[in-house]
Amino acid sequence: MKFINLLKKELSELINLQMILGLVVAMGIFMILGSIMDTTIDEAKEETTNVTIRLCDRDDTEYTQELIKSIKEDGNNVRLFDTDGDDYAAILKDNDIKDLIIIPEGFTAALESSKRPELITVSRMTSAATLSNLNVGTSSGLALIKDRIAADVAQKNGMSEQDYAIVENPVVVRDNTVVDDKSAEISPSDIMSKIAIQNAVMPIVVFVLIIMTSQMLMSAVANEKTDKTLETLLSAPVSRGAVIGAKMLAAAIIALINAGVYMFGFSFFVSGATDTVTEAAENLIASTMSVDEAINKLGLSLGGFDYFLIGLQLFFTIMICLSVSLILGALVNDTKNTQSMIMPIMMLAMVPYMISILADINALPGVLRYAVYAIPFTHTFMAIPNLMFGNRLIFFAGLIYQIIVFIVCIFFALRIFMSDKIFTIRLNFGQKSKYKARKRRQQKAEEQKK
Amino acid sequence: MSNVLEVKELTKQYSKVLAADKVSFTIGEGEIFALIGPNGAGKTTTIRMISTLLTPTDGDAVVAGHSIIKEPAKVRECITYLPDEAGAYKNMTGLKYLRFMAGLFLSDIDALNAAVDRAKEICGLGDRLEDKIGSYSRGMIRKLLLARAVMTKPKLAILDEPTSGLDVINAIEIRKTIKTLAEKEKMSFLLSSHNMLEIEFVSDRVGIITGGHLMVTGSADELKERYNAKNLEEVFERVVIENEVH
Ligand SMILES: Nc1ncnc2c1ncn2[C@@H]1O[C@H](COP(=O)(O)OP(=O)(O)O)[C@@H](O)[C@H]1O
Ligand SMILES: [Mg+2]
Numbered sequence: 001m002k003f004i005n006l007l008k009k010e011l012s013e014l015i016n017l018q019m020i021l022g023l024v025v026a027m028g029i030f031m032i033l034g035s036i037m038d039t040t041i042d043e044a045k046e047e048t049t050n051v052t053i054r055l056c057d058r059d060d061t062e063y064t065q066e067l068i069k070s071i072k073e074d075g076n077n078v079r080l081f082d083t084d085g086d087d088y089a090a091i092l093k094d095n096d097i098k099d100l101i102i103i104p105e106g107f108t109a110a111l112e113s114s115k116r117p118e119l120i121t122v123s124r125m126t127s128a129a130t131l132s133n134l135n136v137g138t139s140s141g142l143a144l145i146k147d148r149i150a151a152d153v154a155q156k157n158g159m160s161e162q163d164y165a166i167v168e169n170p171v172v173v174r175d176n177t178v179v180d181d182k183s184a185e186i187s188p189s190d191i192m193s194k195i196a197i198q199n200a201v202m203p204i205v206v207f208v209l210i211i212m213t214s215q216m217l218m219s220a221v222a223n224e225k226t227d228k229t230l231e232t233l234l235s236a237p238v239s240r241g242a243v244i245g246a247k248m249l250a251a252a253i254i255a256l257i258n259a260g261v262y263m264f265g266f267s268f269f270v271s272g273a274t275d276t277v278t279e280a281a282e283n284l285i286a287s288t289m290s291v292d293e294a295i296n297k298l299g300l301s302l303g304g305f306d307y308f309l310i311g312l313q314l315f316f317t318i319m320i321c322l323s324v325s326l327i328l329g330a331l332v333n334d335t336k337n338t339q340s341m342i343m344p345i346m347m348l349a350m351v352p353y354m355i356s357i358l359a360d361i362n363a364l365p366g367v368l369r370y371a372v373y374a375i376p377f378t379h380t381f382m383a384i385p386n387l388m389f390g391n392r393l394i395f396f397a398g399l400i401y402q403i404i405v406f407i408v409c410i411f412f413a414l415r416i417f418m419s420d421k422i423f424t425i426r427l428n429f430g431q432k433s434k435y436k437a438r439k440r441r442q443q444k445a446e447e448q449k450k
Numbered sequence: 451m452s453n454v455l456e457v458k459e460l461t462k463q464y465s466k467v468l469a470a471d472k473v474s475f476t477i478g479e480g481e482i483f484a485l486i487g488p489n490g491a492g493k494t495t496t497i498r499m500i501s502t503l504l505t506p507t508d509g510d511a512v513v514a515g516h517s518i519i520k521e522p523a524k525v526r527e528c529i530t531y532l533p534d535e536a537g538a539y540k541n542m543t544g545l546k547y548l549r550f551m552a553g554l555f556l557s558d559i560d561a562l563n564a565a566v567d568r569a570k571e572i573c574g575l576g577d578r579l580e581d582k583i584g585s586y587s588r589g590m591i592r593k594l595l596l597a598r599a600v601m602t603k604p605k606l607a608i609l610d611e612p613t614s615g616l617d618v619i620n621a622i623e624i625r626k627t628i629k630t631l632a633e634k635e636k637m638s639f640l641l642s643s644h645n646m647l648e649i650e651f652v653s654d655r656v657g658i659i660t661g662g663h664l665m666v667t668g669s670a671d672e673l674k675e676r677y678n679a680k681n682l683e684e685v686f687e688r689v690v691i692e693n694e695v696h
Pocket of ligand 1: 423424425464465466467468469487488489490491492493494495496
């Protein structure tokens with residue numbers, strides 16, 4: 001009953017306009033990013049399925065006319081432009097197009113005298129974004145023209161159709177990927193394109209969770225300390241355990257809600273991207289096996305027990321955050337310090353987060369690897385890859401290490417909170433303590449009195 | 451007369467400072483006792499020990515028959531404590547704060563409502579109780595917290611510097627409230643103040659503390675007569691000089 005009363009108060013302290021606004025904004029950003037992602041990919045897809053080849057035939061011989069006609073007859077969408085000069089910017093602008101292939105004068109003549117003929121391409125670049133510069137018209141137009149010319153040359157020299165097919169595409173590549181002791185007929189890059197985006201979600205959610213939980217509990221404790229409401233609370237007939245428990249539970253609940261929203265928003269954001277990317281990949285390798293099948297075959301998919309283990313590790317991660325922030329919050333004597341007090345946790349989360357994005361922690365050189373392993377949060381960031389790639393030993397060692405860290409931290413946290421240390425402990429970063437200053441003032445005052 | 455509080459040689463040694471040195475005094479039922487002394491004298495330290503927040507290095511105090519060392523949970527049921535310069539949860543309304551605090555002391559809903567009604571009357575904040583505490587002035591917060599401290603009718607209300615930092619009007623109102631409650635409802639109070647002049651008007655007995663030593667206790671009139679002084683400030687001065695001579 002009293003605990004519920006405390007918990008309700010802690011929750012209502014945490015749920016304020018600022019927090020809700022933050023969530024809404026985060027959600028909105030994810031939604032917007034998601035739909036941008038969707039439309040750019042759709043546009044790119046549109047361009048691949050509905051290619052327009054823009055051509056300008058300046059040679060205008062029988063051969064080039066025939067060439068263009070045969071490309072058209074194969075069902076390609078060809079638009080012809082009449083241009084001259086080499087002010088390409090003006091040409092694109094005047095015709096209101098993004099790209100153009102120019103067959104220059106002397107093209108046929110070069111071919112006839114067994115020289116390599118030239119083709120000129122013009123493409124407009126509007127930004128550094130990869131997708132928006134995708135220029136399928138030019139590349140497929142070039143491919144078609146090259147194809148035709150190669151076939152003509154082969155025919156002229158009496159090469160058989162089979163031989164020409166080999167020249168055109170000399171080998172058939174069969175990709176195989178091996179994970180642990182399993183293998184599947186698929187290229188590693190196809191698998192990466194599927195799991196990379198999925199695996200990007202977890203670290204972000206973990207990071208948000210760690211920072212939010214710690215920040216909330218720390219300022220909850222620090223504010224109560226500096227406002228002296230903590231003294232009031234602890235002199236009331238409630239157990240200190242209930243006061244601390246309510247604070248920890250409230251911070252954990254709110255952090256989980258936040259993490260859930262982020263997870264939802266972020267997966268919404270990536271789902272569009274993953275779907276279309278893998279769709280494209282699946283089309284290419286339809287003859288062998290689907291990406292999902294391959295992932296299953298390689299043992300890269302996570303089962304129910306794996307998710308349970310990930311959840312367990314997340315739980316202990318939160319518990320570590322809570323106990324560490326109890327200690328840090330107790331050390332705050334001045335609200336101004338609260339912000340800097342989050343730094344230790346920030347660093348502990350930031351380092352493994354960054355490294356896990358950039359490198360395989362398990363493959364780091366000796367000392368550095370153990371230094372990173374010593375950061376408890378590292379094991380949370382590594383949880384999914386470790387379970388995916390069968391590094392169960394490292395996973396369980398990490399989990400046990402986290403449990404030990406938690407026990408040590410909560411031991412010290414409770415020692416502070418259950419004794420009067422919560423009111424007497426203080427960190428002075430070099431500055432003179434308030435009490436000393438006050439005492440000196442008082443001594444001075446007394447000297448003056450005499 | 452039974453004593454609500456008996457302090458026996460209470461001592462607190464911080465890592466460097468001996469903040470309270472064998473402090474002993476008693477408070478009877480319906481009595482207002484004030485610890486007076488300059489800043490850093492050891493008032494807050496003594497009060498925090500009695501409120502079970504700090505563990506004494508030595509000595510004991512008995513509140514309504516319960517030792518602060520052996521039965522701190524029982525002690526907390528008999529006292530309320532108002533820290534000096536205390537704040538309240540800024541995002542709560544005054545009313546919500548009162549209900550929250552009452553809920554920590556009382557489980558029975560009728561008793562809880564009665565306590566809140568009592569606090570509403572005592573604090574005199576009227577409709578402002580519906581506003582967030584963040585919008586209150588210092589005086590309003592102090593009145594709210596005082597009402598909170600007395601609404602559950604504790605055997606002993608402990609108020610650290612209840613009037614410090616307030617303007618004269620607010621200080622007078624607070625003093626009046628304390629005096630009325632002691633007279634009409636036989637509540638006992640332990641106050642502290644570094645303002646030796648104003649405390650004379652509110653307390654039945656005072657104890658003069660400096661450097662962790664409780665020098666003398668007695669009613670203001672007694673002490674003034676004993677030290678042949680016009681007011682408590684002069685008493686304090688003479689007490690300090692007398693002790694230096696020894
Ligand atoms: N947490 C603490 N750690 C160390 N010394 C303290 C602490 N709190 C108070 N003191 C010292 O104890 C003495 C008494 O302080 P305090 O009880 O706050 O005095 P008062 O309330 O009478 O102003 C002072 O000298 C002060 O510096
Ligand atoms: Mg004080």
